[in-house]
Amino acid sequence: MVRLRGAGCRFGPREALRDVDLTIHAGERVAVLGASGAGKSTLLALLNGSLEPTTGSVEVFGEDPALLSVPRRRRLQRRIGSVSQDLALIEQVRVLHNVNAGRLGRWSTTRALASLVWPHSLDVVVDALDRVDLGWALHERTERLSGGERQRVAIARLLVQAPELVVADEPVSSLDPVRAAEILGLLRTSPAVRTVVVALHQPALAQKHCARVLGLREGRLVLDLPAAEVSDAALNDLYALV
């Protein structure tokens, strides 16, 4: 489903990711761990096609997003749902529009524009918001929500997009433990979703909710094990200061 071959990424002089070889099969649930600045977000950005590797190649659903024509890339990206670390919610609109934005890829331009004025099939939105415990926030302005509530709006957007591959960058960083577990469970059990790649800062969550754990250190993939086999020593190594 996802294959990286010698993929690397540099921003000017800084190598954020180097020489990553990685295959993720359909149906896998993968956690990405690593210290701050290790390259987790960069790796996930390669997976959803919002970033192109400077070296090596990326293949998602058997195609390299960098080589596709614009419409075909768009069609590919529709099947990938992302939650970015900074959430990237539209602040000045009601929550329902932020959730509906997950369906923009499937909507015609007219329907999308009309929906800004007269929201389209609100029941789907309500359903998604209910599942993240935010049913009450449907008509709230997004900028008024708390950090954790905003994260759940981003998840609701993902739910209405119903992608096959979920690429989530620290989707539960500002949630309490109970809600964090619940959200990760939602990502896993959502009917359309088959594959989940999620960057996390809590190894325990990763081991509990994912079957496979990847570890990044200074842009290199240094750990790739089934969750059960990840030892405390390996984790200490991953996060140790030099």
Next chain:
Amino acid sequence: MTVRLDAPPSPPAAAPARRRAVSGRRVVLRRLSGLLAVAGLLAWAVDRALPAEGELVNRGGLALLDDLAATALHPSLDAAFCGVVLEATVTTLALALLGTAGALVVGLAGGLILSDVAWDRSPPWPVRAGRLLLRGVLVAVRSVHELVWALFLVSVLGLDPLVAVLALALPFGAQSAQVFGETLDGVPGAPLRALRAAGARRFPALAYALLPGAAPLLLSYSFYRFECALRSTVVLGVAGVGGLGVELTLSLQSRNWGEVWTLVAALLALAAVVELWSNRVRSDVAVVTCADWSAGQARAARSPRGLSRSTRWSLALVVPAIAGAWWWVGPSPAGLVSTRTQDLGGRLLLDLWPPALPEGGMPALAGASLDTVAMAVLAMVVAVVITLVVGPWAGRPRADRRGPAAWGRRALWWPARLLLLVLRSIPPTVWAVVALLSLFPGVLPGASALGLYTGGILGRLVAEAWETMDLRPRDALRGAGVPRVVSAVLSIGPPSANHLVTYTLYRFEICVRDTVIVGAVGAAGLGRLLGERLAAFDFSVVTSILLASLLISFAVELLGRRLRRALRG
């Protein structure tokens, strides 16, 4: 050594940006040189404006001025004329509305093309080249004054209302495109990228991710532009299009002072209503002052409360109002593509090139250019004096003040605002005619006319900036036991001076462009030359005059930037 090898790659050579300490002496020297430059400029302008010999005051004209004053309380109230005035008022409003709408269309399209966010990643090189070209075209389009556009368009389209609409829409649209582009780029780009990454099409993604953040700013700017358009529409009367402006020109020409006063009253009423309304809407949708927009940027952009009911109604009525305006003025867009237009337009373009020097050659052109600059400088002197005298009283009094001093302040507030409104609502052409009655043609009457008009605008801009100034530093000083007067001077002085310098210099650039208005009615400078040559259909000379004014605009912009940096330290 091994440690060295295992160590993470040394952080990129992001040069530790150590800033050199700014020495106080340098700042003082820089300011001093700035002040000296300003003083030199003033001395030169005064010297240039005063005629070497001969009289300054036109005694013959003073008698007419007496007539003008005498009829002030006896405006023409003839029923037929009042009907004409009413109709002209509606036409003016309609034309300003249509012109603004056109400018917004141009501005939105141009702004989207010019903004970086609308393109994913970096656009391919043909697009980049096209954008560079567009930028150049927009600069050229807006450097030509709307009055000049109108004069050109009239010679191609005849006296069609479309002339006024286009003359407003072109330069204002070019200006708006730049502001809109920057506004769009100022909206955080992450939501847009996220939508695109999820496979959304370009336009829906733009509408969802950018519009909500940018719309208040765009709206606020549009209403600000509408106020400007109203003033400009009146000026277009000189070219024979535009409702009240035309009537005003006719009445001035026939020296029918009673009618002039009636028209002026109508103008003031219209301007007052529009500004009050626009102010209300603007303060509702976003916290951006006119002052910010005139300087081409938004400082703060959050509307503190939701839209009020009146604003909602205003916005809902915009589209019907535009349709109504179109119906009222009845422009004939078919004229744009008629063979006659193509014929005339083609001939005009052929006549424009190659440029030729006016009679008197280069010295005449250079002299007129220098006159223009001198006129703008002196006009700014008048404007700054007006601002310093009236501006401090024209800002809204702070609500938390009490006592007799506050009452006095409130009593002065309305007259000060009204005075500024009168100054800026009466078009500079009228001020120029009045000035030309009392002074012999030259730089001086033009400068005083333009100065009065610009003073009305500058005074308002500065008052608005002062009004929204942050007073917490002053309160902090006061809280620390510093005497009232000292803390006021220390905390309010520097930022107020800063505002004054910034807006004066911005307005100076606009003033140079506006000299064409007073020139066209006979004052002096490039404007006068332009008016004469246009009337004589001497288009090749017109081209060189336009090029000269473009050059002056650039030079003045450079000078303004320099001075701004020097004076602000």
